[in-house]
Amino acid sequence: xxxxxxxxxxxxxxxxxxxxxxxxxxxxxxxxxxxxxxxxxxxxxxxxxxxxxxxxxxxxxxxxxxxxxxxxxxxxxxxxxxxxxx
Numbered sequence: 001x002x003x004x005x006x007x008x009x010x011x012x013x014x015x016x017x018x019x020x021x022x023x024x025x026x027x028x029x030x031x032x033x034x035x036x037x038x039x040x041x042x043x044x045x046x047x048x049x050x051x052x053x054x055x056x057x058x059x060x061x062x063x064x065x066x067x068x069x070x071x072x073x074x075x076x077x078x079x080x081x082x083x084x085x086x
Contacts, residue, residue, distance in 0.1 A: 039070070041057050
């Protein structure tokens with residue numbers, strides 16, 4: 001206990017930076033995948049902010065056929081539409 005030296009303070013700063021970087025690196029893909037899942041069930045990505053509803057939507061099956069967010073990736077006819085887009 002007491003005052004931190006320069007070396008100790010530097011190590012704390014590095015640990016905080018690495019921890020913050022790790023959170024940022026893992027959170028951005030998580031949010032992107034979760035919003036995409038919300039779109040699969042025909043809901044806005046903003047439903048991500050409601051934890052219980054988010055869990056329920058994650059466990060439900062997506063809509064059959066396309067919706068306002070795009071074609072159904074499981075449907076054969078929609079897959080052809082997706083491939084034509086590339």
